Amino acid sequence: MDRQQEFVLRTIEERDVRFVRLWFTDVVGSLKSVALAPAEVEGAFEEGLGFDGSAIEGLARVFESDMLAQPDPSTFQILPWRGETEQTSRMFCDILTPDGEPSAADPRNVLKRTLAKAADMGFTCYTHPEIEFYLLKSQQPGPDGSPVPVDEGGYFDHVPGGVAQDFRRTAVTMLESVGISVEFSHHEAGPGQNEIDLRYADALQTADNIMTFRTVIKEVALQQGTYATFMPKPFTDHPGSGMHTHFSLFEGDANAFYEGGAEFQLSSTARQFIAGILKHAPEFTAVTNQFVNSYKRLWGGGEAPSYLSWGHNNRSALVRVPLYKPGKGQSARIEYRGIDSAANPYLAYAVLLGAGLKGIEEGYELPAAAEDDVWSLSSAERRAMGHDPLPASLHDAIRSMEDSELMPQILGEQVFEHFLRNKRAEWQDYRLQVTPYELQRNLGIL
Numbered sequence: 001m002d003r004q005q006e007f008v009l010r011t012i013e014e015r016d017v018r019f020v021r022l023w024f025t026d027v028v029g030s031l032k033s034v035a036l037a038p039a040e041v042e043g044a045f046e047e048g049l050g051f052d053g054s055a056i057e058g059l060a061r062v063f064e065s066d067m068l069a070q071p072d073p074s075t076f077q078i079l080p081w082r083g084e085t086e087q088t089s090r091m092f093c094d095i096l097t098p099d100g101e102p103s104a105a106d107p108r109n110v111l112k113r114t115l116a117k118a119a120d121m122g123f124t125c126y127t128h129p130e131i132e133f134y135l136l137k138s139q140q141p142g143p144d145g146s147p148v149p150v151d152e153g154g155y156f157d158h159v160p161g162g163v164a165q166d167f168r169r170t171a172v173t174m175l176e177s178v179g180i181s182v183e184f185s186h187h188e189a190g191p192g193q194n195e196i197d198l199r200y201a202d203a204l205q206t207a208d209n210i211m212t213f214r215t216v217i218k219e220v221a222l223q224q225g226t227y228a229t230f231m232p233k234p235f236t237d238h239p240g241s242g243m244h245t246h247f248s249l250f251e252g253d254a255n256a257f258y259e260g261g262a263e264f265q266l267s268s269t270a271r272q273f274i275a276g277i278l279k280h281a282p283e284f285t286a287v288t289n290q291f292v293n294s295y296k297r298l299w300g301g302g303e304a305p306s307y308l309s310w311g312h313n314n315r316s317a318l319v320r321v322p323l324y325k326p327g328k329g330q331s332a333r334i335e336y337r338g339i340d341s342a343a344n345p346y347l348a349y350a351v352l353l354g355a356g357l358k359g360i361e362e363g364y365e366l367p368a369a370a371e372d373d374v375w376s377l378s379s380a381e382r383r384a385m386g387h388d389p390l391p392a393s394l395h396d397a398i399r400s401m402e403d404s405e406l407m408p409q410i411l412g413e414q415v416f417e418h419f420l421r422n423k424r425a426e427w428q429d430y431r432l433q434v435t436p437y438e439l440q441r442n443l444g445i446l
Contacts, residue, residue: 001042001045001046002073004073004074004076005042005045005073007073007076008041008045008073008076008091009041009042011076011089012038012041012089013038015078015087016087017038017078017087017088017089018038018086018087018088019035019036019037019082019086019087019088019089020035020036020037020038020040020041020071020088020089020090020091021033021034021035021036021079021088021089021090021091022034022035022036022044022049022069022071022090022091022092022093023090023091023092023093023211024069024092024093024094024095024106024108025107025108025211025344025346026056026107027105027107027344027347027415027418027419027422028290028344028419028422029107029211029290029342029343029344029345029346029347031211031214031215032056033090034049034051034069035088036049041071044069044070044071045070045071045073047068048068048069048070048096048100049068049069049070049071049093050066050067050068051067051068051069052066052067066098067095067096067097067098067103068095068096068097068098068100069093069094069095069096070093070094070095070096071091071092071093072091072092072093072094073091075090075091075092075208076089076090076091077089077090077091077178077179077212078178079178080174080177080178081174081216081219081220081223090212092108092208092211093108094106094108094109094112095108095109104412104413104414104415105412105414105415105418107344107346107347107350107415108204108207108208108346110346110347110350110410110411110412110415111203111204111207111346111347111349111350112204113350113412114349114350114353114354114357114410115202115203115204115353117354117357118249118353118357121357121360121361122251123249123250123251123256123357124202124249124250124251125202125203125247125248125249125353126200126201126202126203126247126248126249126250126333127200127201127202127203127206127245127246127247127349128183128197128198128199128200128201128206128245128246128333129197129198129206129210129243129244129245129246129345130184130195130197130242130243130244130245130246131195131196131197131198131210131213131230131243131341132188132193132194132195132240132241132242132243132341133193133194133217133228133229133230133241133341134147134149134190134192134193134194134228134229134231134234134235134241135149135150135151135163135164135167135192135193135194135221135226135227135228136148136149136150136192136226136227136228136229136234137149137150137226137227138226138227139227145436146235146236147229147234147235149190149191149192149193150163150164150167150192150226151163151164151187151191151192152191153187153191153192163224163226164187164192164194165187166224167194167220167221167224167226168185168186168194168196170220170223170224171185171196171216171217171220172185172196174216174219174220175196175198175212175213175216178212178216180198180209180212180213180216181198181199181201182196182197182198182199183197183198183199184196184197185197188239188241189238189239189303190235190238190239191235191238193238193239193241196213196217198210198213200246200248203349203353206345206349207345207346207349210243210345211345214230217230230341230342231293231342232289232291232293232294232296232297232340232341232342233293233294233296233297233300236296236300239297239300239301239303239304240296240297240298240300240304240340241297241340241341241342242297242304242337242338242339242340242341243339243340243341243343244335244336244337244339245335245336245339245349245352246322246333246334246335247273247333247334247335247336247352247353247356248331248332248333248334249269249270249273249356255329255330255331255332256269256270257269257270257273257332257333257334258270258329258330258332260329264312264321264369265329265332266321266332267332269360270332270334271366272356272359272360272362272363272364272366273334273356273357273359273360274310274319274321274334274356274359274366275359275364275365275366275367276355276356276357276358276359276360276362276364277318277319277334277336277352277355277356277359278308278309278310278318278319278366278367279355279358279359279364280351280355280358280404280406281308281318281338281355281390282308282388282390282391282397282400283355283400283401283403283404283406283407284351284352284355284401284404284407285338285390285391285397285400285401286391286394286397286398286400286401286419286420286423287343287344287347287348287351287401287407287411287419288336288338288339288340288343288348288351288352289338289339289340289343289394289397290342290343290344290394290423291342291394291426292393292394292426292427292430293342294340294342294394295391295392295393295394295397297340298338298390299392303315303316304337304338305317305318305337305338305390306389306390307387307388307389307390308387308388308389308390309370309385309387310334310366310367310369310370311369311370311371312369314369314370314371315337316370317337317369317370318336318337318338318390319334319335319336319337320334320335320337321333321334321335321369322335336352338390339352347411347415347419350410350411351407351410351411354406354409354410355406355410358406368385370385370387394423394426394427394430395427397423398420398423398424398427401416401420402420
């Protein structure tokens with residue numbers, strides 16, 4: 001038994017932990033949980049916990065349903081919202097086949113494989129997400145059928161006595177208590193919209209942190225009598241919720257994206273990485289923007305990027321190269337602005353990183369940076385400058401992903417097929433719906 005496992009078992013005993021929750025996600029990133037009695041944890045470390053994988057979306061086919069959940073002791077945390085009595089803890093799990101091999105259908109393993117490829121190329125990947133969400137008075141819509149936000153605040157607003165202010169303070173304290181470092185928190189542009197930025201960490205830890213973050217935000221909202229949603233676009237007239245993520249690659253202690261004296265201080269590695277993301281973005285958009293509603297955000301304005309472009313501090317670009325302090329080469333990074341807050345972080349980071357690594361491997365050429373506001377250009381101007389559009393709907397994104405050679409390589413055939421099957425079913429359900437918009441617009445005149 002290794003030291004981390006011993007630490008977990010000792011902590012469970014010393015802190016009188018009564019329940020140990022094992023966490024993992026299905027193919028679309030829904031959190032799954034099973035509670036273990038403390039006496040069973042040592043056995044779970046040694047042999048894993050058996051469960052029926054065929055009952056989990058995308059995890060196993062019926063004829064290979066037996067799976068094992070193997071807890072990762074490095075992810076052990078006490079869950080503070082469960083209270084001091086009869087304490088509850090959690091660990092993330094790796095999903096294994098009955099013979100102990102990593103499951104090809106486990107989203108966490110998909111990201112691990114991509115990070116292993118980066119390591120083979122000499123890189124460590126760091127990520128820093130900016131997570132937006134809406135805080136609502138309840139899950140129930142108002143009289144007009146729209147959600148009801150907790151306030152009418154705007155970007156960076158300080159709302160005296162505001163619900164969101166108290167909420168953020170409690171949420172940040174709780175996040176810190178489960179080992180998640182927070183860099184910033186503030187009111188975003190929409191009414192009731194908030195943003196909390198997590199400190200940079202390696203990509204696997206970040207993905208684990210995002211899953212924990214969503215749970216913490218939901219729990220704190222419930223405790224305070226409100227409701228938090230990560231839905232990409234809950235309001236027609238207000239901005240959607242994104243999860244802009246900063247990426248950097250390091251070779252040892254050196255930032256591989258930095259080159260002093262180069263344009264924007266960007267190394268050829270960084271330029272190839274951006275080129276890989278731009279070239280393959282249409283193929284992976286179904287993963288980074290996985291719901292019908294995601295495309296209301298991408299094409300609904302409010303600073304959401306809709307076209308394949310990059311720029312230095314250009315907020316209309318899909319990939320932005322942020323300004324940083326002169327001489328701070330270690331902070332050189334790129335920001336992908338397309339991803340939304342409802343993405344499966346394991347798969348989303350795997351496809352983004354995998355596309356960037358492909359650009360480095362193949363030596364992709366980076367087109368010129370977009371210096372103009374991409375949204376203000378005409379269609380002809382965008383075409384002339386090579387700013388092709390992202391998929392305009394989930395249907396278009398599915399088609400682009402189906403035609404991709406790279407996505408099944410990154411995701412593995414099983415996740416690729418299960419994910420597409422799930423998304424096709426969602427699109428089919430959506431296509432059959434008659435919406436309030438259609439009834440309001442057509443019922444009285446047709």
